[in-house]
Amino acid sequence: MSEFKNYDCLFRLDGKIALITGGSRGLGLHAATAFLLAGAEKVIITARKREGEQGIDQAVERLNKLPVAGKAVGIAANVAQTDDIQRLVDEIKKSEGRIDILVANAGATWGGPFEPTPDWSSQKVLDLNVRGIFNLVRLAVPLLTAGATREDPSRVIIVSSTAGINVPHIGDNGTIMYSVSKAAAHHLSRNLAMELGPRNITCNTVAPGFFPSKLANGLIELLGGDQQLRDDNPRKRLGEPEDIAGVMVYLASAAGSYINGEDISVDGGAHLSAGRLAKI
Numbered sequence: 001m002s003e004f005k006n007y008d009c010l011f012r013l014d015g016k017i018a019l020i021t022g023g024s025r026g027l028g029l030h031a032a033t034a035f036l037l038a039g040a041e042k043v044i045i046t047a048r049k050r051e052g053e054q055g056i057d058q059a060v061e062r063l064n065k066l067p068v069a070g071k072a073v074g075i076a077a078n079v080a081q082t083d084d085i086q087r088l089v090d091e092i093k094k095s096e097g098r099i100d101i102l103v104a105n106a107g108a109t110w111g112g113p114f115e116p117t118p119d120w121s122s123q124k125v126l127d128l129n130v131r132g133i134f135n136l137v138r139l140a141v142p143l144l145t146a147g148a149t150r151e152d153p154s155r156v157i158i159v160s161s162t163a164g165i166n167v168p169h170i171g172d173n174g175t176i177m178y179s180v181s182k183a184a185a186h187h188l189s190r191n192l193a194m195e196l197g198p199r200n201i202t203c204n205t206v207a208p209g210f211f212p213s214k215l216a217n218g219l220i221e222l223l224g225g226d227q228q229l230r231d232d233n234p235r236k237r238l239g240e241p242e243d244i245a246g247v248m249v250y251l252a253s254a255a256g257s258y259i260n261g262e263d264i265s266v267d268g269g270a271h272l273s274a275g276r277l278a279k280i
């Protein structure tokens with residue numbers, strides 16, 4: 001028999017403080033919910049909008065109805081802007097003094113034909129999906145090192161996309177700069193894993209395929225609707241909230257503490273198949 005230390009806690013997050021960008025809806029909200037259910041002490045979600053049915057406040061209210069001891073709080077910030085990132089980090093420094101888990105999830109996309117692409121769209125996508133993550137992690141290092149140890153490192157999890165490892169959409173619905181930004185996010189994560197590993201911070205990439213969300217729903221429709229995308233997927237379905245919960249809790253918990261610099265695609269294997277994409 002093998003002797004495991006704390007096997008019962010392998011997938012638990014008791015006592016942990018997490019920051020999740022883009023936590024007000026979609027994949028970020030799935031991660032926030034999973035962290036609280038796994039025992040996290042506090043989950044801080046950030047997004048730009050505080051009010052409304054897609055805003056931070058409604059998400060915090062829903063998260064705080066979970067039957068758990070941990071709490072959710074929200075801080076409005078634009079994580080594409082360095083001043084706002086600094087303000088967010090300063091606020092957390094004052095209130096918590098540390099971050100154990102940082103999920104860089106907020107992302108933007110833009111789609112359309114190649115030649116008329118407005119320059120602002122490329123800037124928006126690169127500023128949030130690449131430069132913003134670089135600056136957020138850079139400025140959060142003091143908070144990430146505060147509670148980190150060799151046995152229990154702090155975690156950075158970058159939410160990229162399988163669009164970062166293939167060429168998903170060209171032509172009328174082309175997403176070239178999004179795909180480029182996500183390829184950069186994958187490689188940023190590997191660089192951060194090397195830079196920060198010796199400081200007891202791991203960095204890994206989660207690359208989702210299609211999950212219904214505000215960001216993805218328009219493209220899902222343009223590509224023929226969710227039944228079509230299900231038919232094209234080797235697992236015959238789209239992503240579900242539990243798929244994000246599983247990979248996030250794995251990477252954030254003791255179970256994932258020796259994983260560093262890895263990319264995990266969460267897409268049912270769709271990125272390996274030429275399938276429908278070859279016909280575009």
Ligand SMILES: NC(=O)c1ccc[n+]([C@@H]2O[C@H](COP(=O)([O-])OP(=O)(O)OC[C@H]3O[C@@H](n4cnc5c(N)ncnc54)[C@H](OP(=O)(O)O)[C@@H]3O)[C@@H](O)[C@H]2O)c1
Pocket residue numbers: 021022023024025026027028046047048049050054055077078079080105106107108128159160161162207208209210211212213214215216
């Ligand atoms: N859903 C998919 O199929 C899919 C597939 C592959 C990859 N992804 C990636 O997964 C991540 C989450 O996507 P999602 O589908 O969950 O999108 P979503 O439902 O549209 O949620 C995006 C979140 O990011 C926030 N956000 C957007 N711009 C921001 C900014 N500048 N600063 C701070 N927060 C910002 C949004 O809130 P505010 O608008 O209030 O700021 C919202 O909370 C993205 O990185 C995306 O590229 C998604």
